[in-house]
Amino acid sequence: MQAGWAVKAKIRGTVEQISNTSFALRLRLSSSASSALFPHFHFHTYNVLIPKTSPLLHSSYFSTALQLFDEMSQRDHHAHDNRFYHALHLVKSCTVRPNIVNASIGHCIALKIGGLAHLPTSTSLLTVYSRARHFGSSFALFDEIHNRDVIIWNAMITASVENGYFSAAMKLFVAMTEEGTGFDSTTLLVVVSASSHANHLKQGKVIHGLSLKSGLLFDSILCNALLDMYSKCGDLSSSELMFAGMEWRDIVSWNSMISGCVYNSYPEKSLRYFKEMAFFGEQADNVTLSSVISASTSLGELIFGEVIHGCGIKLGYEDSSHISVSNSLISLYSQCGDTKAAESIFKEMKHKDAVSWNAMIEGFSSSGKISEAFDLLHEMQITWSVQPDKVTIVTIIPSCAENMLLREGRAIHGFTIRRQMESDLSVKNCLMDMYSKCYRLTKAELLFNTMLDRDLVSWNIMISGYSQNGHSEEAQNLFRELLHLYSKCNLSTLLAILPSCDSHESLQFGKSIHSWQLKLGLSNEILAVNSLMYMYINCGDLKAAFSLLQRIDVVADITSWNTVIAGCSQKGHFHEAINTFNLMRQEPNISHDSVTLVNAISACGNLELVSEGKSLHGLAFKTLMGSDTRVQNALISMYGRCGDTESARSVFDSCSNRNLCSWNCMISVFSQNKDARKALELFRCLQYGPNEITFNGILSACTQLGLLRYGREIHGHVFRLGFQENPFISAALLDMYSNCGRLDIAIQIFRNTQEKSVAAWNSMISAYGYHGNGKKAIELFHEMYKAGTMATKSTFISLLSACSHSGLVNEGIWYYDHMFKEYGVEPVTEHHVCMVDMLGRCGKLNEAYEFIKQMQSQPEPGVWGALLSACNYHGDLEMGRKVAKLLFELEPDNAAYYISLSNMYVFSGRWKEAVELRKTIQDQRLTKPAGYSLIDVGFG
Template identity: 60%
Template sequence: MIKDQTRFDSTTLLLVVSTLSHLKNFGQGRVIHCVSIKSGMLVDISLCNALINMYAKCGDVNSSDSECLFEEMEYKDVVSWNSIMRGCLYNGDLEKSLCYFRRMNFSEERADHVSLSCAISACSSLGELAFGECIHGQGIKLGYKDNSFVSVANSLISLYSQCEAVDVAETVFREMAYKDIVSWNAMMEGYASNENIHEAFDLMVEMQTTGCFQPDIVTLTTMLPLCAELMLYREGRTIHGYAIRRHMVPDHLPLRNGLIDMYSKCNVVEKAELLFHSTAQIDLVSWNAMISGYSQNKYYEKAQNLFKELLCCGQNCSSSTVFAILSSCNSANSLNFGKSVHIWQLKSGFLNHTLLVNSLMQMYINSGDLTSGFSILQENSSIADIASWNTIIVGCVRGDQFQEALETFMLMRQGPSFNYDSITLVNVLSAVANIELLNQGKSLHSLALKSPFGSDTRVQNSLITMYDRCRDINSARKVFKFHSISNLCTWNCMISALSHNKESREALELFRHLQFKPNEFTIVSVLSACTRIGVLIHGKQVHGYTFRYGYQQNSFISAALVDLYSTCGRLDNAVKVFRHSQKSESAWNSMIAAYGNHGNGEKAIELFHEMCDLGIKVTKSTFVSLLSACSHSGLVNQGLQYYECMLEKYGIKPEAEHQVYVVNMLARSGRIDEAYQFTKGLQSNASSGVWGMLLSVCNYHGELELGKKVAEKLFEMEPQNVGYYISLANMYVAAGSWKDATDLRQYIHDQGLRKCAGYSLIDVGLG
């Protein structure tokens, strides 16, 4: 037209601008803007509106061009205001969009359904519920319930749903005179985002039964993530069947990716594989979903092979790819592959974000290389956040490296902007509890009280457990009584703490006043309390409770019941419980110990071999029970054989608990010199418990000279343990060395050492 010198008008320019807007051709759009100015055609409001819309779609709404154009317009109609508001909304400038809406309300132009929808959408994204309610009122005055205003109602549903007022969203939905497919989808999304799962599925069924609309792609892609996250396999499979009937799966890639994710999270990885390999049309989301699915379902090698295949295809990866593949590296066997992924991350520039750094640290920790994880934290300290430090602290605690967890926390506190959260406190308290550092635990308690996390139930529970492990039951009581808001876990922690600290009667009393329905952990703690004080009648009542509430098949409860009946002298009942229960390794260990405590070592050995034949993993606790049984039954040679083959045959390193029983079984059979040589052979690895057992058997057999040597060793190791002094004094008395005994008792008195008084219990009743 221009070459032919044909005259053009504003309509011509309007058509060209609309075309350029669809093509997002910003350069030529500015040229047409200039032509419009030169030809004096900007007096046409429609052309100005089209130019504003063009700038918005080209991502240039913040430039002076669009705003200047809008401000210079002599007359603005409703479309002008809507164009600038939509432009701001389109480019994420939500506050400015609302600002223009306010200005519009002060102008002569009256807002229409487009204006209201834009403003409500901006409020929804900003979480501005109060302003949104004002717009809602304005919409009611304008009659938004009419069919032409359905978009306003749809925006209101999204607003109230995102602001967690789903009941108001439902009211808006039900009062709509006319609903389109967007209305149904918005309401389902609202239910889903507010965890009203049943209502979301009920609405989907209602949508189909009313006959107005059938679920579309948006409906299915809204509901599939629910099925994935909540592992609703049957519902997910139903959606898949519906999509197949409607011929949606082959043509819609996001839907197929959602199905891959759903099947992966529902542990049906074979169907996810089938969907992934059934078509050549896949994108990066498909690859990421499948790699993540393999990792989640422990097909680590397949995940790693698929990642290699992705790299060979030459596709550009995303941060989601990194998260998916790193989660497949969670053992020492995958450490080398994890290191190669680390190198690839460095080359690809995927270490510029905190979440990616945290994920890499987690990979090293899961693979058993804590040092490398900590090195990454130090190298990226400038972008490290609380989660970064928590990753290392949690990794240390899970790997039983409690001292390292505390040292990491100290380094964290030395940072310029020290911050922490409840996860930090819970894990550091766990580390303190495991190494019984009471003073540091009290310092952490003070730190928690000074912060908002002092009232966090998880922190309170960790404090109770910490005081329990540090044997400060009075402080545990104070924490429990001080916090009125608690949950069942809090009560379980307190009952367990009382039982561990020989306050079993108080534990039973607390159980009687329990304000929640007990669970398996409660039952185990109460049974442990009954076992400690030998109260069989209460133990039987708790046993009956397990049947009433269906807990009898819980393996930990079975093990606790075996301990109870065995300790209370009812081996017959212990055997019945064991034979009719789910047998975990703890139940086997308890039954082996029960036979041993009742002097039936042969049965204990027979049960041990039965356990091995069935392929049940033996642990250090298994050997404690087995060696105890051999010791009680005088099966010295067999016990020594099992001790010798622990490491070589079963891969279990002997510890002090096992060594105590070796000394005991040797000494019981009169082989005291061998017991002494065995203890000496342990050198610095011999704990005070092993030497203490040797002192006890010296006392029993009247071996005064050897007893003096052992006592001197123990006095060096634990000078404040009064029990060792009393054992030696008793040996002096038995040997007739009254002066030595008197001198030693005087020393005990001078040092202010006291021995806790012993006591006996008898259960009088129907036990």
């Protein structure tokens, strides 16, 4: 007896833990009103304790258990007492529409006539409380019953599962066996359902053992429940073994295996079981068809899915009563790219549930039809029968994130607040991801910091947001904080933190992440290894990246090779990118794809290797990838960088599926190759709405031409389309107005720009320099520094050039000497050229020569070329000859150096040497690009 009370105490403790908050419902019924409803009974006030309960997770097997329980023969020891019959009938009628009021009325009646001692009445009342979601009242009633039999124990265990209290169900089952009541197949069925919902495999195996020991496995419903439990708990092999050993299988058995295979990501097995089922002559039902269609969707097997669709029509499962089949078909056709077929099924459905709408919205989103997805969402909102739920929100927000639709994303955020969905963890995670990808990191931070409950996904999204938005330090600090809270992180965490290692300074941290990855046992995860290789390339450790590639050589796929080729190409290691591509082609089991070709072609373009680029062009056509738009765009850019505008135009004209990127590439080719008029002509024929890249290319062309009239027209386009705040476009507008002589308009644009980028500051400093106002350029540089914008390599090129054009030699020397110490910018060739040009302009040729000689690295030809121009300007033939001799060795094919020295000979009256040098130019067939001047005769 004491043991029994101890078990009761344990169960009561569980219930109290589950329902921390409870409230008392005092039901007072006036005798007149109650008499009108129930004239045979008198009522008294009754107190009921009702806890707040969680929603139930139903399953088909649990529903079966409920049906079995409802249909059980009642234990009627007082059948002769008419009062008990009426009370039982009243209480059972309350199960049709269970609520606390009806349950309390029934309870009052049973209490008044002493019906609680009647087990059928008590059992029915317990069930009414359970289905009214008042589990505490069910347990309180159960606790008062002393002569319990198997049926009332089953009812209480069922109530626990029905209300989502799976651990309580198991404790009740233990108490039931300890009291010696025994159990039947219904008990085991309900407890198996609890194990399945709780994902408690060990517990489920114990129930399976009890079923065998008690000889109850003859019950097909229990067998089917065990099949489903093993599948839901991820032990598909046990489910298959049990299925193979079943002597008699019904449609539920087959459905358990077919759906279990889909649930455990084995769609091929699911289709195999379906074919086996058809072979044995078992007719499919709507559950079978839904599961098999889902398997076809996972495999992308559109043809097989269409066959199942036909089978469904033949069996009559396409009508409105079988929504699940139609929903599965919508998902199938959507994910296989046939949105028209999906939309057709959706429109033909007379009755749609939330899953139908969500599947169609997902179909539009995944196929890039974003406007259609939002139209459908709006239509769903005005359809009162079905309203958007959390799944709808989680479906549509990623589309906003991927397509940078910030305004739409914010609107959906507002909708979640109005519908009180913003507290849902999955919704908040999606919103965080959307704000991060739309470059609104402060919004994502606010959501993250106000989350009461965070899961690992929340942390991964925030770390990834910091990494992708260039906040490497914040990402790494948050990652360290995460490690203190979660001992077990996952692959997503690794993929989130690795992009934060994007410079040589982050290499050590990246190596520690590599060690952490090995510790987690992810060394064979190809995604993790690919990300590590990319990280090492970003940090400049190519040796480590190639070492990793060599280590996974056996299992490396095309993505692994593309990671290295693309990483090298994007980080300026063009020779390494081409060498890796050549190595990949020697691999027998690896074949290049369009991504490989795009990056290899880009590397050839940057190195101006036109011959190799043409070979890749031929390879693209040979492997039928020449028609890929991305490959064609890469070829256009490659030919443009190599100066072959005719070949670039030929590729552009042959493009059958040009996109806006194709037009932008061709406009940039003309602009880069000083063919600005053709760029303007192409812009006039543009078949798409221009974007930021289009305007940058065409403004560069206007700058080259110096034609203010065209520049103003483009400025008008920019203003009408709302691109004037774009930092790159505002910088291009500054350059254009400055080069066209309108410094006043350039200053006005700069001052009106709210968020000034470093490119805008650089352009304005350069503009002051070109117009001979070096002091203003210096003032603006200091203003930029005070505003918190970090100077870059280009900033100092503009600043030193401004000092050179304005004769501010001392100031220029000071900024050059302090650019690394004070501002962290290391001098490169362009800065050296500016210094030599500045010293040369003011006649300090010896100082310029000494400056070059004292350089730590080997001077580039451009540095000596600047000194030769200064010698030519000042007529210093002696130094000019010395510098020219060096340049003839470094760049023997550059005609400009020969002409500069020839001009110095003429200036000094040494005609013989000048004629000999001109003859050398003719003999070697060297040519210098002709200079030209432009005059805008239009209205400026």
